Amino acid sequence: MLKQIVEVKDISKYFGTVAAVDHISFTVWPGEVLGLLGPNGAGKTTTIQLLLGLTTLTHGQIEILGMDIKTKRNEILQRVNFSSAYISLPSNLTVYENLVVFAKLYGIRHYRNKIMELLEFFDLLHILNSRTGMLSTGQMTRLNLTKSFINDPEIIFLDEPTASLDPEVASRVREKLKKIQIEKNVSMIYTSHNMNEVELMCNRVLFIANGKNVLEGTPKEIKEKSGSLEDVFISIARATNFQINNCKDERL
Amino acid sequence: MISRITGILLRHLYLYQRSLVRWMELFFWPLMNLLLWGFLTYYLRNIEMPIAINYLIGAMILWDILYRSQQGITLSLTEEFWSKNIINIFITPIRTYELVIALCIIGFLKAFMTMGFLILISWYLYQFNLFDLGFSLAPFIGNLILFGWSIGMMTMSLVLRYGNAADAFIWGIPFLIQPISAVFYPVDVLPPFLKFCAYALPSTYIFEGMRTVLNEGVFNISLVYLSFCMNLLYLSAGAFYFSWMLRRVREKGLLSKTSIE
Numbered sequence: 001m002l003k004q005i006v007e008v009k010d011i012s013k014y015f016g017t018v019a020a021v022d023h024i025s026f027t028v029w030p031g032e033v034l035g036l037l038g039p040n041g042a043g044k045t046t047t048i049q050l051l052l053g054l055t056t057l058t059h060g061q062i063e064i065l066g067m068d069i070k071t072k073r074n075e076i077l078q079r080v081n082f083s084s085a086y087i088s089l090p091s092n093l094t095v096y097e098n099l100v101v102f103a104k105l106y107g108i109r110h111y112r113n114k115i116m117e118l119l120e121f122f123d124l125l126h127i128l129n130s131r132t133g134m135l136s137t138g139q140m141t142r143l144n145l146t147k148s149f150i151n152d153p154e155i156i157f158l159d160e161p162t163a164s165l166d167p168e169v170a171s172r173v174r175e176k177l178k179k180i181q182i183e184k185n186v187s188m189i190y191t192s193h194n195m196n197e198v199e200l201m202c203n204r205v206l207f208i209a210n211g212k213n214v215l216e217g218t219p220k221e222i223k224e225k226s227g228s229l230e231d232v233f234i235s236i237a238r239a240t241n242f243q244i245n246n247c248k249d250e251r252l
Numbered sequence: 253m254i255s256r257i258t259g260i261l262l263r264h265l266y267l268y269q270r271s272l273v274r275w276m277e278l279f280f281w282p283l284m285n286l287l288l289w290g291f292l293t294y295y296l297r298n299i300e301m302p303i304a305i306n307y308l309i310g311a312m313i314l315w316d317i318l319y320r321s322q323q324g325i326t327l328s329l330t331e332e333f334w335s336k337n338i339i340n341i342f343i344t345p346i347r348t349y350e351l352v353i354a355l356c357i358i359g360f361l362k363a364f365m366t367m368g369f370l371i372l373i374s375w376y377l378y379q380f381n382l383f384d385l386g387f388s389l390a391p392f393i394g395n396l397i398l399f400g401w402s403i404g405m406m407t408m409s410l411v412l413r414y415g416n417a418a419d420a421f422i423w424g425i426p427f428l429i430q431p432i433s434a435v436f437y438p439v440d441v442l443p444p445f446l447k448f449c450a451y452a453l454p455s456t457y458i459f460e461g462m463r464t465v466l467n468e469g470v471f472n473i474s475l476v477y478l479s480f481c482m483n484l485l486y487l488s489a490g491a492f493y494f495s496w497m498l499r500r501v502r503e504k505g506l507l508s509k510t511s512i513e
């Protein structure tokens with residue numbers, strides 16, 4: 001029987017009175033890539049932070065690989081990983097040194113082979129001994145991804161991994177990601193503001209706005225019902241803005 | 253556990269393979285400090301001040317141990333913020349105590365290297381031999397490193413909560429402690445209120461102890477013992493404060509805020 005990799009049950013996160021995440025539920029199945037979409041400030045990053053236990057839940061439950069994030073955080077973290085365009089690695093260490101540090105942190109035994117294999121896959125072998133600070137944005141993105149595969153994770157959370165890449169580099173990164181995702185059958189939760197990318201990468205998407213689930217389905221289903229993903233995105237974003245503006249008006 | 257601690261150690265030790273600035277931090281600045289106090293002592297000695305003045309050099313070296321130990325752990329965490337690496341570290345299976353152990357080892361290594369270097373130089377230039385402290389030396393050093401760790405944990409917690417805005421604390425707090433802790437003069441010269449503060453700090457007993465050993469050749473083990481007990485208290489307080497702050501930071505979702513965006 002197929003067992004779900006991630007099971008999110010009715011989670012909320014309040015920052016003071018702001019509901020960044022407001023009663024969201026979803027499931028991720030083995031080998032599935034779930035796109036988490038929504039306008040700026042919708043709660044995508046906060047959701048991922050909650051899944052990683054970087055932020056604590058106000059309400060609800062998260063189970064990853066059958067374990068509760070509240071009680072088994074370390075066991076879960078051993079088997080998941082994360083990458084984002086907004087985080088980085090120490091610029092004064094070399095590419096190889098940085099990866100050794102993380103191999104150690106994940107307790108990888110024969111890490112040299114593992115590192116070489118991944119660097120080769122992400123076309124970084126030639127800059128093995130370069131300082132990380134010298135890398136181009138494209139190389140840095142690939143290095144971040146290399147780091148996030150170092151522990152052979154069963155699920156990877158990617159928060160706008162291709163943000164700030166040029167279209168050609170972004171497309172190469174996507175190809176690599178898709179390839180390794182299929183090879184290793186790893187599940188993913190993927191956020192991006194690029195709808196073409198989402199269509200290429202994701203098996204299923206979940207739109208959220210103002211911290212709430214608004215729409216869920218495969219890209220195909222959504223397109224059949226309501227035109228392109230881009231159109232759906234824009235109408236959701238406009239509806240959200242409309243709501244926010246209305247609330248403001250009421251308060252005035 | 254060992255692997256994860258080694259991971260953090262490597263992350264910091266790799267830097268010393270090539271960074272001149274980092275070696276300077278360990279050797280050059282402490283050397284400048286030593287030269288300042290050393291020559292002052294040398295001068296005062298020559299104008300027939302009591303030989304007791306010798307302890308200035310000792311005080312300077314011992315102070316540096318405390319300082320390096322505190323800076324070692326706090327700066328190591330601060331660096332993760334600067335390099336936007338903090339999230340990467342906090343999503344590995346490392347446990348809070350493992351991270352703290354690794355950072356304390358870094359603090360210890362820094363303190364130890366600088367100390368060795370200063371001992372050599374002060375012996376060569378000023379014929380000041382820190383080993384004159386004899387058997388008291390090891391417990392003195394040990395206690396100072398422990399106290400450095402406790403202050404380090406507290407400043408590190410502030411870094412976690414306030415990010416780079418906590419800079420002033422990292423650099424400032426040791427120098428808040430320095431005048432009260434009777435590093436360069438006996439507690440006796442302090443006004444009553446500060447005397448009270450001084451005796452609340454484990455480091456005070458060490459600096460007082462050092463002066464008694466150098467001046468009178470008497471080693472009062474009970475003072476060292478007292479200092480050690482206070483250190484255990486401060487260390488638990490520091491560890492408690494750090495884990496409390498980490499919980500608060502998780503609630504407020506600040507780990508991502510200070511470094512992601």
Ligand SMILES: Nc1ncnc2c1ncn2[C@@H]1O[C@H](COP(=O)(O)OP(=O)(O)OP(=O)(O)O)[C@@H](O)[C@H]1O
Pocket residue numbers: 015018019020038039040041042043044045046047504505506509
């Ligand atoms: N630590 C925090 N403290 C207070 N408010 C926060 C915090 N983190 C996020 N928020 C708020 O929660 C909401 C959701 O933010 P989040 O970063 O999750 O959005 P997002 O969907 O990732 O947006 P973007 O597309 O811009 O990355 C926003 O209104 C944001 O201002």
Ligand SMILES: [Mg+2]
Pocket residue numbers: 044045046159
């Ligand atoms: Mg975001």
